[in-house]
Amino acid sequence: MVPQRQPSFQRMEASLLACPKCKVAVPVRKRLLLILPEGNKYEYLCPQCSSTCGTTIEKDDGERRFIS
Ligand SMILES: [Zn+2]
Structure with missing residues (x-):
């Protein structure tokens, strides 16, 4: 998956991945995995097979960074 940045206004719970x-x-x-110093780490799960489709770290300021 290509790392991508999304505008902060696009904070939707139901993302397509x-x-x-x-x-x-x-x-x-979206499921909260870890609370890290740099932000909260979430993982995205497929509703059909429960595979991890990706993870993200969200800072308090709303910046979103995909790391996988
Ligand atoms: Zn799936």
Whole structure:
């Protein structure tokens, strides 16, 4: 997956991400994984097969950075 930055106004809970198993874009579920010094780390889960479709770290200021 290509790292991408999204504008801070796009803070939607239901993001579409490509699932590595289903091979389609799915409306992933967001789950809090870790609370890190640089922000909260979330993972995105496929609602159909529960695969991890990606992770993100969200800072308090709303900046979002994909790391996988
Ligand atoms: Zn899936």
